[in-house]
Amino acid sequence: xxxxxxxxxxxxxxxxxxxxxxxxxTLQFMKLPSRLFGVGQYTVTVQLPKAAGLYASGNVTxxxxxxxxxxxxxxxxxxxxxxxSLRSDVAIPSDLEAEVHSQSAIGEQYVLLLxxxxxxxxxxxxxxxxxxxxxxxxxxxxxxxxxxxxxxxxPKDDLRTAIDESYTAVGGLGPELTRIVHNSIDLSIxxxxxxxxxxxxxxxxxPVLDSQTNTSDSIQAWASNLATVTSELRTHDEDIAGLLxxxxxxxxxxxxxxxxxxxxxxxxxxxxxxxxxxxxxxHDNLEQVLVLLPQVTAEAGATFLANRDTKQDYQGExxxxxxxxxxxxxxxxxxxxxxxxxxxxxxxHPERPPGDLYCRTPQDSLFNVRGxxxxxxxxxxxxxxxxxxxxxxDEQYVPLNDGLNWKGDPNATLSGEAIPDxxxxxxxxxxxxxxxxxxxxxxxxxPATGSYIGPDGQQYRQSDLAQSAPGEQTWQTMLLPPQ
Numbered sequence: 223x224x225x226x227x228x229x230x231x232x233x234x235x236x237x238x239x240x241x242x243x244x245x246x247x248t249l250q251f252m253k254l255p256s257r258l259f260g261v262g263q264y265t266v267t268v269q270l271p272k273a274a275g276l277y278a279s280g281n282v283t284x285x286x287x288x289x290x291x292x293x294x295x296x297x298x299x300x301x302x303x304x305x306x307s308l309r310s311d312v313a314i315p316s317d318l319e320a321e322v323h324s325q326s327a328i329g330e331q332y333v334l335l336l337x338x339x340x341x342x343x344x345x346x347x348x349x350x351x352x353x354x355x356x357x358x359x360x361x362x363x364x365x366x367x368x369x370x371x372x373x374x375x376x377p378k379d380d381l382r383t384a385i386d387e388s389y390t391a392v393g394g395l396g397p398e399l400t401r402i403v404h405n406s407i408d409l410s411i412x413x414x415x416x417x418x419x420x421x422x423x424x425x426x427x428x429p430v431l432d433s434q435t436n437t438s439d440s441i442q443a444w445a446s447n448l449a450t451v452t453s454e455l456r457t458h459d460e461d462i463a464g465l466l467x468x469x470x471x472x473x474x475x476x477x478x479x480x481x482x483x484x485x486x487x488x489x490x491x492x493x494x495x496x497x498x499x500x501x502x503x504x505h506d507n508l509e510q511v512l513v514l515l516p517q518v519t520a521e522a523g524a525t526f527l528a529n530r531d532t533k534q535d536y537q538g539e540x541x542x543x544x545x546x547x548x549x550x551x552x553x554x555x556x557x558x559x560x561x562x563x564x565x566x567x568x569x570x571h572p573e574r575p576p577g578d579l580y581c582r583t584p585q586d587s588l589f590n591v592r593g594x595x596x597x598x599x600x601x602x603x604x605x606x607x608x609x610x611x612x613x614x615x616d617e618q619y620v621p622l623n624d625g626l627n628w629k630g631d632p633n634a635t636l637s638g639e640a641i642p643d644x645x646x647x648x649x650x651x652x653x654x655x656x657x658x659x660x661x662x663x664x665x666x667x668x669p670a671t672g673s674y675i676g677p678d679g680q681q682y683r684q685s686d687l688a689q690s691a692p693g694e695q696t697w698q699t700m701l702l703p704p705q
Contacts (some may be wrong), residue, residue, distance in 0.1 A: 262309060262310050262311065263290070263307045263308065263309065263310060264307075264308055264310055264345075264346070264347035264348075265293060265305055265306065265307055265308070265347060265348065266305075266306045266308055266345055266347075266348075266349050266350070266351065267303060267304070267305055267306075267348075267349070267350045267351070268303070268304045268305075268306060268320045268333065268350075268351045268356060269298075269300070269301060269302075269303060269350065269351065269352060269353040269356060270301055270302040270303070270304055270322065270353070270356050270358055271300075271301045271302070271353065271356075271358060272301060272302055272358055273295055273302045273304075273358075274322050274331060274358035274359055274361070275322075275324070275330075275331040276292060276295055276302075276304060276322050276331045276332075276333070276358075277292070277295060277330075277331070278292055278293065278294050278295055279291055279292060280292040280330065280331055280332050280333065281332040281333070282306050282307075282308065282332065282333045282335065283332060283333070283334055283335065284312065284314055284335045284337075285335075285337075287312075289308055289309050289312045289314065289335070290306055290307050290308035290309055291306070291307055292304055292305070292306060292307075292333060293305040293306060293307040300353065301353065304333070306333060308345065313344040314335060314337070314344055314345045315337040315338075315339060315340055315341075315342040315343070315344060315345075316342050316343050316344060316345050316346075316349060317337065317338050317339040317342035318335050318336055318337045318338060318351070318355070319335075319336045319338065319355045319356065319357070320333055320334070320335055320336075320351045320355060320356045320357075321333070321334045321336060321356070321357045321358075322334075322356075322357070322358040322359060323359060324359060331359075506600050506601055506603070507600055509603060510598055510600050510603065513598070513603065514598065553581035553583055553587075555581060555582050555583050555622055556579065556580055556581050556582030556583070556622060557579050557581075558575070558579070578608065578609050580594045580595055580608040580609075581594070581595055581608075582595070582621055582622040583595075583621050583622070584621040585606060585619060585621070587621070594608040594609075595607070595608040595619060597613075599613035599614075600613070601613065601614060602614075606619065607619050
């Protein structure tokens with residue numbers, strides 16, 4: 223038979239495609255080389271307590287992927303031995319568990335490999351998975367038998383009643399149940415689309431749950447207090463009901479009051495805003511007033527109502543003439559030296575020196591305890607200083623001596639600090655020069671002639687004080703002016 227050239231070409235192409243298809247089926251689908259000759263496969267033995275429906279050619283999966291098949295299932299002295307043929311291109315850790323599972327309640331059985339440590343060495347040809355690392359599912363017949371036994375133990379009348387009540391409760395709710403199922407499906411889809419935020423929410427809820435655990439005592443106490451409140455409300459139920467019944471007119475009166483105040487209330491609030499701004503401006507001053515108010519009140523009470531709680535006929539204000547002179551004694555530390563002070567008999571006075579003159583003893587000294595050194599600073603609550611500059615500066619009050627009036631150096635210090643103080647930040651004056659010693663030693667008073675040296679350095683003479691003075695001298699002569 224003579225074939226056309228085109229037909230011969232088509233037959234050749236068909237033969238080639240058929241051979242390729244047969245080779246593909248043999249190698250990929252039927253896997254005859256691996257099944258017949260073990261190409262690309264290695265065997266592992268699994269020891270099972272029983273077969274549990276497992277049979278040869280069953281699937282073997284690893285992390286949900288098919289990696290081999292069950293080659294054979296045979297009995298042994300302790301149970302069943304299953305030989306698995308696994309793919310050589312998949313590395314399976316040797317530290318694993320082999321479990322027999324079913325595709326469904328009545329489906330075929332397969333072997334599931336679950337690794338416990340991914341860093342363990344992989345399985346090799348001839349390895350054995352011990353019985354302790356394997357498990358099989360329970361027998362379905364046993365489960366069904368137990369279910370039947372459990373149902374038989376239930377009284378038929380009670381079971382019928384439960385079924386009838388279930389029908390009564392669910393009967394006619396098909397559309398609603400359908401909507402619930404559909405909505406549940408939609409909710410599941412939405413949850414899957416937002417899986418990452420849900421996982422983050424679950425992970426971040428741990429601190430909240432921990433806080434609830436740590437505050438369990440507080441929550442319990444709150445619940446107990448709530449129970450107490452509800453108990454009191456139940457006890458005074460009639461009073462609360464009366465309040466609710468009579469509260470309507472009271473609320474009406476309050477509403478009418480608010481309506482009457484509506485024209486003037488904005489003006490009042492605006493004025494309160496102005497008052498608030500003024501208070502904010504003088505916040506420090508108000509704070510200082512509130513700090514000093516208790517002490518002022520106590521002193522006023524001690525001054526004007528000193529006999530308030532005493533046992534006497536008259537209680538009220540009184541005037542005391544009990545004058546305490548020089549108690550406490552006056553302070554001289556920190557002022558001009560005695561030689562520079564104004565004489566009280568003079569009407570004129572020297573010019574005020576530059577700087578600040580005030581008592582420079584410690585603030586807790588017994589001398590002049592109410593002096594300028596204890597003035598509270600307005601801008602620095604808690605700080606006391608004699609001057610505004612010292613209040614507003616970072617410097618602290620420094621006394622000149624140990625708290626007693628100075629009896630030696632007129633400046634009341636051995637450091638050479640000048641008096642008066644020029645304030646914080648001013649350069650210190652140089653220490654005063656030591657006075658020159660007198661050229662000659664002279665006597666302050668000469669009894670032979672009645673001569674003496676006055677405070678001004680001038681020499682005076684009073685002849686009636688001399689030893690050669692005539693007549694008898696009495697104390698009255700001391701009141702006469704010198705001659």
